[in-house]
Amino acid sequence: MSSAPTPRPSAPRAPRTPPVPAPWTRTRLRTAPGAAAALALLVAVTVCLAAAFPLALDRYADAGLRRAVAQAGPDRTGVMVIAPQPDLALPPGKRAAALRPAALAERYRGTLAAVTPPLAVDRARSTYGVRTTRSVVAPDPWLPRPSGLPAQVVLATPYGLGDHARPRAGRLPRATGPVTAATARVEAAVTEETARALRIGVGAEIHVPGVERPPVTVRVTGILAPREPDGPYWGSQPLLRTPALTPTPGSQGPDDDRYWVGALLLAPEAAPVLLGTAGNPVRYWQLAPADRVLRARALDGLTSAVASLESGPGLRAVRSATDPAADVSTDLDEVFAAYAELRDGIGPLVAVAAAGTGTVAGVVLLMTGGLAADRRRAELALLRARGASLRGLARRLAAETAVVALPAAALGLAGALLALPGGRPGPALAAAAAVTAAACAALPLRAAAAHRTVRAHDPRRDTVAVRPSRRRTVAELALVVLALGAVEGLRRRGAAEGAGDLVSAAPVLVGLVAALVLVRLYPLPLRALARPAGRLRGAVAHLSLARAGRTSASAVLPLLALVTAFTTAAFGGSVLAGVEGTRDRAALLTVGADARVEATGALPSGLPDRMRRAPGVRDLTAVSLAYQSVPQDGAGTLPVAGVDPAAYAALAARTGLGGFPPDDLARDRADGAVLPALASPAVAERFGTARPFALRLEDGSSVTVRVVLVRDRTPAVTGADFLVVDRSALSAEAARPTALLLTGAGIDADALRRAAGGSGAGSRTLSVLLRSQERARYVESPLQTGAERLYAAAVAAGAGYAVVALLLSLLRAAPERAALLARLRTMGLTRAQGRRLLVLESLPPALLAAAGGVLTGWATVRLLAPGIDLTTIALASAASPVGEAELRTDPWSLAVPTAAVLAVAVGAAAVQAWWSGRRGSVRELRAGDAR
Incomplete structure (x- = not known):
């Protein structure tokens, strides 16, 4: 009997391998590495x-804003909060307590909270205190009296005095016991400038008149050197650092009508004594903006924050923290607007x-x-x-x-x-x-x-x-x-x-x-x-x-x-x-040449020769300037420049400021005593070119001129009104040079100043102005x-x-x-x-x-x-x-x-x-x- 054939086992099927993606990117980069490197360099750059x-624009803008704030000065950029003295109806104890450091510090913290971002306060350079708003007479005879008028003083109690000044002599003032409006003696300090100007030494006593009480004796215990004289602490109230020679009301400015005003800096605990003086004391909180955190991109927010402090929610917050009658003042918004x-x-x-x-x-x-x-x-x-x-x-x-x-x-x-x-x-x-x-x-x-x-x-x-x-x-x-x-x-x-x-x-x-x-x-x-x-x-x-x-x-x-x-x-x-x-062009119009040396009066006779020998000077033109000349109609004054026509014409042509033929301005072309003159368009329109008119110069002499040339600009005088005449036709006093216009490449400013300082100028005030320096001022x-x-x-x-x-x-x-x-x-x-x-x-x-x-x-x-x-x-x-x-x-x-x-x-x-x-x-x- 035959058996059934045994089935042959089937061969195992090979697993399907997933398709391998072609390495496109790697192949392309290997094929053209030069092109890839060039593209990378171009993209990176x-x-x-x-x-x-x-980034650079932000940096320059921020630096520009900080520079604008710094150049404006602390007296303009500081935020000053002023509150009047406490109500006279309050008991003397409460009035005195309102001026003590603890009460002022509490209100100071409330004032800081009223400042909203992006505006920030530099607390290290801010302060608060009490000061008199009116200066009071100090009758002590040993204080200097330039015109016979007694000196006057203001009293202030700035907080943090020891952090912002170091004693040069003596020590900081202290308050002994509780000080009230009736205290007879207090201690004070003065700055070096105040001590030098008012001849105050350590141990000196100044008597400040009181109101319904005997004078307050202020004993000076120290002379201070400010650590940051131009900083906000001192710069916001310059009088506390530097005394002022103040003209009397109605005076025209001569020195014999002035008197000294200085500041006596008391300990903060001695502030209640100011209530017994006639100086009308006020409480103040002085806030310095933190300029290091200023950002130009936040300028709108900064402007809004300042406006809020001046007349908005910030002002309400300040008054709620300090006094209902408090006021805020600052020019910081104007600085921001200019920037x-x-x-x-x-x-x-x-x-x-x-x-x-x-x-x-x-x-x-x-x-x-x-x-x-x-x-x-x-x-x-x-x-x-x-x-x-x-x-x-x-x-x-x-x-x-x-x-x-x-x-x-x-x-x-x-x-x-x-x-x-x-x-x-x-x-x-x-x-x-x-x-x-x-x-x-x-x-x-x-x-x-x-x-x-x-x-x-x-x-x-x-x-x-x-x-x-x-x-x-x-x-x-x-x-x-x-x-x-x-x-x-x-x-x-x-x-x-x-x-x-x-x-x-x-x-x-x-x-x-x-x-x-x-x-x-x-x-x-x-x-x-x-x-x-x-x-x-x-x-x-x-x-x-x-x-x-x-x-x-x-x-x-x-x-x-x-x-x-x-x-x-x-x-x-x-x-x-x-x-x-x-x-x-602006620097040239301001100076008139590459350099200018000018005096308030006539220049020393040897100065032009010394200036010619200065390094870099190629040529020099002398000019006699009379800024207060009065025309015949008596309407205002008119600047008149007396020049040598040939030299001045060469200077005008070289600088491109109103060149003219020198013969047209020479004296020998005048008819009789009438001098030809070069005038600005405004002067020519005012006096005409057909008829002569008279001028009375600063020395009292008179000349008759007629406008024959009209130019928009001239080197000797800036402005819209000027006259230029032949100097040889003026009196000996009026013809003396008062200014020198110098031209040349690489003029040395220090050499010019040395020549001007060593020229025997005496009491004359000489100013040296270079075109390059004037040009740098615009940046x-x-x-x-x-x-x-x-x-x-x-x-x-x-x-x-x-x-x-x-x-x-x-x-x-x-x-x-x-x-x-x-x-x-x-x-x-x-x-x-x-x-x-x-x-x-x-x-x-x-x-x-x-x-x-x-x-x-x-x-x-x-x-x-x-x-x-x-x-x-x-x-x-x-x-x-x-x-x-x-x-x-x-x-x-x-x-x-x-x-x-x-x-x-x-x-x-x-x-x-x-x-x-x-x-x-x-x-x-x-x-x-x-x-």
């Missing part, structure tokens, strides 16, 4: 610059620079993505032909770029935060994120746009043959409308009033419109030159023009970057040059210097990105040019002809960018000049003797970028031709075939 801009005006005037100009540089940097990032997409066009087209989806391809390219860009961006952001600590990290992070997003999206978007349709080959793209689409035309027209609106808004309202994003981007929009117009006009000269070049004997010129008209897709972004950089450089250079010129805020540095950095960064854009455009065509040269050399093209071919091919776009950039920059400055006032950034809060500082074209800002672009374009083409010649034709042809 761009992120660092973008993040550093808001806000300065910031609002400078901010729009900085925004223009940021917009221009940001646009150029963005274009360079887009060009980087476009260059990578063009370099890999064949690879991406093959992937699309094999079925790769557009979305999947974009995701892979985005991941590949992000692997390089994100670490580089983090490195750039960290560098900016470490280099500029203290600023707000939020805007820096936003700027870094925007740059990183643009860098990561440039390649995927460009590749998706180029490979949206699967093609077997790319069509030929010629600038001279391709016509713009309707969509592009509509977009360009919309951009033109935006640019016109921005320019018109800036011209009508000005940069400070119309500081919106559109107005700040006006130069960028003008440059963008100019670039688009240039791209449309670019084929016209190429077509015009191609025909005559084709009839030439050689083929280099014709071939270079034909090559220059290729690849329209790559022409817009490089041209946009270059023209925008030109516009930003022209505008920024004009702003910086205008600021420098405004300061120089008083870190916000000014910060804005200038940011502007210079923005212009430099824009120029650097423009060069990168130009190199990228040349790099994009480099492989094709190298292969072309190799093919042409096999046909007999020499190296010199190849070099000329590449140079001539690169010249048309470079010339287009240079010429278009120069015209655009010049036009932008001319268009926007009516809306730009440089007075704020140039002179800050100083009075402007030049009026409104207008924006003018700076030739160097146009010439230097033009030369740089042409040099880079020609140099890069020459270097490529030389390098291609060294590599050999066979290698280049193989490289070209591989591509």
Whole structure:
């Protein structure tokens, strides 16, 4: 019997292995490490610059606010709370208790609680106490009496005196036992300045008259040296530190009508004794703002906090904590308002620079993505032909770029935060994120746009043959409308009033419109030159023009970057040059020359010779000034300058301040006793030019003058009213020089002061003023210097990105040019002809960018000049003797970028031709075939 066949066991099925994903990103980075490193460097630098801009702006703004508060002085920035003395109807014990340190300290804590953030109080430099508001006569005969009038004193009991002053002699005052309004003797201290001026020593006794009681004897126990004389503790009430020589009411200011007023500093426990004097004592709480925590970004909150203290909820809280009749006074709100005006005037100009540089940097990032997409066009087209989806391809390219860009961006952001600590990290992070997003999206978007349709080959793209689409035309027209609106808004309202994003981007929009117009006009000269070049004997010129008209897709972004950089450089250079010129002009108008030495009376006879020998002095002009000359109509006074016509005319011509022919002012041209005079327009309009009029000079002599010359400015006198006459026609007393106007390079201020001090001036008051020092006085805020540095950095960064854009455009065509040269050399093209071919091919776009950039920059400055006032950034809060500082074209800002672009374009083409010649034709042809 046969058995059933045993079934054969089936072979085990092999497990399915999951598909291994292709290491796309790693492969691409290994294939092109140079491109990845270049992208990382570009992203890191761009992120660092973008993040550093808001950080630096915050630092400069905060430093400017602190400088503004410091320059205003503690007497203006301190918050002073004043409460009257306790009600007279209260019992004497309660009145005295209200002035004791414990009661004042309790109210001090309530006053601090009324101050709301962001305003903060520096408690270490704040104080409180009691002081008399009226000075009382000290009848002691040993006190100095400059005009026979007795000295007067104020009494004060500032808290914390020992923490803010150290005894130079003696000790701090103390209160022995409970002090009341009837106490007969108290102790006090005085500062060194008070002791020196009033001749007070340790142990001196000053008798202060009382009200319905005998005089209070104040014994001086110590002479104090303030630890921080200009700080808030002493500076808020300067009289407590420095005595004042006060004129009597109704006096005209001579020294014989003045008397001394000094302060006696009592112990805080002795405050009740002030109730027994006629000084009308008040309680005060002196709050010093904490300037180290001031932030410009919180300026609105700071202004609101001060307004609340002066007349709002803060004032109610202060009165609730101190006294219903308490009052708060400070000028801190005015300081904040002045700073806000300065910031609002400078901010729009900085925004223009940021917009221009940001646009150029963005274009360079887009060009980087476009260059990578063009370099890999064949690879991406093959992937699309094999079925790769557009979305999947974009995701892979985005991941590949992000692997390089994100670490580089983090490195750039960290560098900016470490280099500029203290600023707000939020805007820096936003700027870094925007740059990183643009860098990561440039390649995927460009590749998706180029490979949206699967093609077997790319069509030929010629600038001279391709016509713009309707969509592009509509977009360009919309951009033109935006640019016109921005320019018109800036011209009508000005940069400070119309500081919106559109107005700040006006130069960028003008440059963008100019670039688009240039791209449309670019084929016209190429077509015009191609025909005559084709009839030439050689083929280099014709071939270079034909090559220059290729690849329209790559022409817009490089041209946009270059023209925008030109516009930003022209505008920024004009702003910086205008600021420098405004300061120089203002200093020159104030001084009248490179240096000025002036006296209250006649100068010593040997002073001019000593000044001529001073280092740096090239020429010297003596002037006799009579500021209080009275014209015949007796209406006010008129400054008159007596000069030597020849020397003064040379000075006026050299300085550009109202030059004139010297013979027109010479005395021998006068008719009889009538002197010819140079006058300001206001004086000429007042007295006319047809009839002479009489003048009585300061020495009592009289002259008759007639206006023959009218000038807006003159070196000797500033202001709208002046007369200049021949000095030889004046009396001997009136003709004596009172001022010297010096010109020269590198004048030494110390040498001038030594010469003036050693000239035997005696009692005369000599002032030495240098043009360079006067110019430095106009730069008083870190916000000014910060804005200038940011502007210079923005212009430099824009120029650097423009060069990168130009190199990228040349790099994009480099492989094709190298292969072309190799093919042409096999046909007999020499190296010199190849070099000329590449140079001539690169010249048309470079010339287009240079010429278009120069015209655009010049036009932008001319268009926007009516809306730009440089007075704020140039002179800050100083009075402007030049009026409104207008924006003018700076030739160097146009010439230097033009030369740089042409040099880079020609140099890069020459270097490529030389390098291609060294590599050999066979290698280049193989490289070209591989591509």
